[in-house]
Amino acid sequence: MIDVAVVGATGAVGKELLTVLEQARFPVGRLTLYASERSAGATLCFRGGEHAVLPLDAAAAAAHDEVFLCAGAGVTRAVLPALRRGRARVSDNTSALRLDPRVPLVVPEVNGARVQEGRGHVCVPNCTAVLLCHALAPLQRAFGLKSAWVASYQAVSGAGRRELERLGAELRADLLGEAAPAAPHPLAFNAVPFIGGVAAAVDAACGVFSGEEIKVAAETRKILEQPDLEMAATCVRVPVLRAHSEAVFVELKSRPALEEVRAALHAAPSVELRDEPEKLVFPTPRAASGGDGIHVGRLRRLERPGSFAFFLAGDQLRKGAALTAVQIAQLQWDLPVTLRIA
Amino acid sequence: MIDVAVVGATGAVGKELLTVLEQARFPVGRLTLYASERSAGATLCFRGGEHAVLPLDAAAAAAHDEVFLCAGAGVTRAVLPALRRGRARVSDNTSALRLDPRVPLVVPEVNGARVQEGRGHVCVPNCTAVLLCHALAPLQRAFGLKSAWVASYQAVSGAGRRELERLGAELRADLLGEAAPAAPHPLAFNAVPFIGGVAAAVDAACGVFSGEEIKVAAETRKILEQPDLEMAATCVRVPVLRAHSEAVFVELKSRPALEEVRAALHAAPSVELRDEPEKLVFPTPRAASGGDGIHVGRLRRLERPGSFAFFLAGDQLRKGAALTAVQIAQLQWDLPVTLRIA
Numbered sequence: 266m267i268d269v270a271v272v273g274a275t276g277a278v279g280k281e282l283l284t285v286l287e288q289a290r291f292p293v294g295r296l297t298l299y300a301s302e303r304s305a306g307a308t309l310c311f312r313g314g315e316h317a318v319l320p321l322d323a324a325a326a327a328a329h330d331e332v333f334l335c336a337g338a339g340v341t342r343a344v345l346p347a348l349r350r351g352r353a354r355v356s357d358n359t360s361a362l363r364l365d366p367r368v369p370l371v372v373p374e375v376n377g378a379r380v381q382e383g384r385g386h387v388c389v390p391n392c393t394a395v396l397l398c399h400a401l402a403p404l405q406r407a408f409g410l411k412s413a414w415v416a417s418y419q420a421v422s423g424a425g426r427r428e429l430e431r432l433g434a435e436l437r438a439d440l441l442g443e444a445a446p447a448a449p450h451p452l453a454f455n456a457v458p459f460i461g462g463v464a465a466a467v468d469a470a471c472g473v474f475s476g477e478e479i480k481v482a483a484e485t486r487k488i489l490e491q492p493d494l495e496m497a498a499t500c501v502r503v504p505v506l507r508a509h510s511e512a513v514f515v516e517l518k519s520r521p522a523l524e525e526v527r528a529a530l531h532a533a534p535s536v537e538l539r540d541e542p543e544k545l546v547f548p549t550p551r552a553a554s555g556g557d558g559i560h561v562g563r564l565r566r567l568e569r570p571g572s573f574a575f576f577l578a579g580d581q582l583r584k585g586a587a588l589t590a591v592q593i594a595q596l597q598w599d600l601p602v603t604l605r606i607a
Numbered sequence: 608m609i610d611v612a613v614v615g616a617t618g619a620v621g622k623e624l625l626t627v628l629e630q631a632r633f634p635v636g637r638l639t640l641y642a643s644e645r646s647a648g649a650t651l652c653f654r655g656g657e658h659a660v661l662p663l664d665a666a667a668a669a670a671h672d673e674v675f676l677c678a679g680a681g682v683t684r685a686v687l688p689a690l691r692r693g694r695a696r697v698s699d700n701t702s703a704l705r706l707d708p709r710v711p712l713v714v715p716e717v718n719g720a721r722v723q724e725g726r727g728h729v730c731v732p733n734c735t736a737v738l739l740c741h742a743l744a745p746l747q748r749a750f751g752l753k754s755a756w757v758a759s760y761q762a763v764s765g766a767g768r769r770e771l772e773r774l775g776a777e778l779r780a781d782l783l784g785e786a787a788p789a790a791p792h793p794l795a796f797n798a799v800p801f802i803g804g805v806a807a808a809v810d811a812a813c814g815v816f817s818g819e820e821i822k823v824a825a826e827t828r829k830i831l832e833q834p835d836l837e838m839a840a841t842c843v844r845v846p847v848l849r850a851h852s853e854a855v856f857v858e859l860k861s862r863p864a865l866e867e868v869r870a871a872l873h874a875a876p877s878v879e880l881r882d883e884p885e886k887l888v889f890p891t892p893r894a895a896s897g898g899d900g901i902h903v904g905r906l907r908r909l910e911r912p913g914s915f916a917f918f919l920a921g922d923q924l925r926k927g928a929a930l931t932a933v934q935i936a937q938l939q940w941d942l943p944v945t946l947r948i949a
Contacts, residue, residue, distance in 0.1 A: 416758030416854035512758035
């Protein structure tokens with residue numbers, strides 16, 4: 266049995282992680298939950314038992330067998346020296362080390378073998394990148410990938426509990442005439458094309474990319490091990506509660522038929538094809554919410570040779586974060602990897 | 608003064624058209640409103656007066672000076688023989704004749720001169736294509752256009768009054784626990800990537816494009832007079848009330864600097880740049896609602912030479928339909944063209 270700690274247990278990903286650990290029957294021996302001073306003192310339920318949430322203590326956290334990091338990048342950087350001195354294996358859901366060349370960035374179905382190179386510390390990619398790579402990797406493998414242009418439709422739960430509450434308050438204001446919270450860009454009935462703030466490295470010659478757009482492009486290239494992949498994302502928040510969607514345009518190096526592309530996607534372990542639009546079967550974030558598959562559909566061959574368009578949707582808290590983190594821990598402990606629960 | 612008829616006066620575009628005719632001080636002499644048998648008998652307000660809505664009579668409609676067609680494509684086809692026998696000039700907001708090579712498809716700021724070739728019948732393009740062409744045309748003119756990949760975020764008002772009511776009912780069901788209407792794909796908290804049904808011409812080798820996707824691509828090529836433009840759209844309905852948005856990726860034939868692209872967009876007559884993301888200034892559908900400009904922002908230069916990404920938002924009922932229809936009528940009568948009211 267494995268002595269498990271969850272850092273950031275009270276956040277959306279932390280809570281989802283507890284659910285997935287339980288559902289996947291991860292061999293949790295002792296379970297210790299950490300959060301910020303503000304959230305410490307709460308209790309969370311795991312396998313029918315109540316677990317107190319403790320204020321984070323880096324040295325104590327480093328003494329567990331497996332540590333899941335689900336707080337912010339700042340917290341990861343703060344506990345990192347202690348973790349490096351300790352013996353814990355780390356499944357890191359934060360962005361702090363994702364682009365560190367010494368740290369593997371892993372989507373288990375895509376590059377799970379890289380876990381063993383992590384000297385104990387493995388990063389879970391950004392949720393939008395995780396979902397995207399499930400669809401891009403089989404295309405890259407079968408046909409070679411030249412470019413990928415991605416427009417996202419991202420759920421408000423990805424922005425945290427307060428933004429979800431803001432959406433609810435704005436909708437009630439619009440529907441019931443309650444007082445609306447003031448905000449420069451409402452979430453209700455809107456599409457907000459700027460996620461994650463201004464990226465640290467702004468190059469005036471290229472314009473301002475958002476933090477999310479930089480992550481999606483850089484992490485996708487690292488996961489697919491293709492630094493020359495021509496890609497860009499425009500990341501947009503939409504009034505969806507849960508599950509991110511992405512409209513993807515790809516150019517492949519070879520020029521397969523539509524059915525060959527469909528077969529490659531169909532064979533990908535966690536892709537679920539939803540592609541009979543004439544029967545109203547296509548991916549939507551509501552249908553993908555709570556599930557563990559990446560729904561892919563609306564597949565079309567475009568006029569430019571080797572170019573295709575498709576649409577995908579996946580639960581960014583489960584498959585895009587918590588389940589991937591648990592799968593990485595399973596690989597770290599040579600356990601069978603859980604592909605699908607829900 | 609011009610004797611004006613509006614066919615389909617009680618729909619969303621018809622009502623918006625009456626507002627724009629009034630705001631633009633179009634020299635309406637007599638005004639006659641037509642609608643289906645079901646809507647006939649209603650009254651609508653114009654310049655403070657009440658106007659009865661009459662059941663459509665094709666011969667009578669053809670006897671006016673200017674006829675605005677705002678009902679469905681089927682209604683346009685039904686009244687067309689009478690219109691062709693009559694002397695009315697037609698500003699046609701429906702899809703029936705948009706791709707007919709004898710009929711001009713006009714975005715006034717882009718190809719307004721084509722109106723004179725229409726022998727009286729001129730088509731207003733699909734609203735998503737109108738908004739897109741305002742941004743693409745200046746880039747095509749200055750740099751040449753090689754490809755355009757577009758993912759849309761389309762407002763529910765574009766699907767009609769019943770879909771707006773369905774969104775409201777679904778939101779109340781989710782927020783207040785009222786009974787939810789049954790639907791295969793809810794609009795509330797969702798992104799529905801299939802607009803306009805299955806396109807008539809399905810090529811199994813290319814997959815199923817939606818009617819909207821076919822329109823956007825074919826009409827954009829016709830407006831820009833570039834049949835070889837490599838382009839595709841993925842059209843997605845989102846829970847926005849009004850104004851469509853589009854994430855656009857373009858490849859230009861030359862390789863301008865970011866500031867040259869920005870200058871070309873800035874100089875376009877109906878484009879309003881909203882591009883200071885570091886100050887939270889970017890296009891959103893809520894901010895574009897009710898206005899007459901196409902908000903463009905999030906402009907970025909991509910790694911592929913000559914490639915750029917941007918995001919746009921515009922009111923699809925005003926600029927995407929009613930205002931464009933009125934501008935076309937102004938050109939048909941050699942009147943000054945109204946660029947901006949709201």
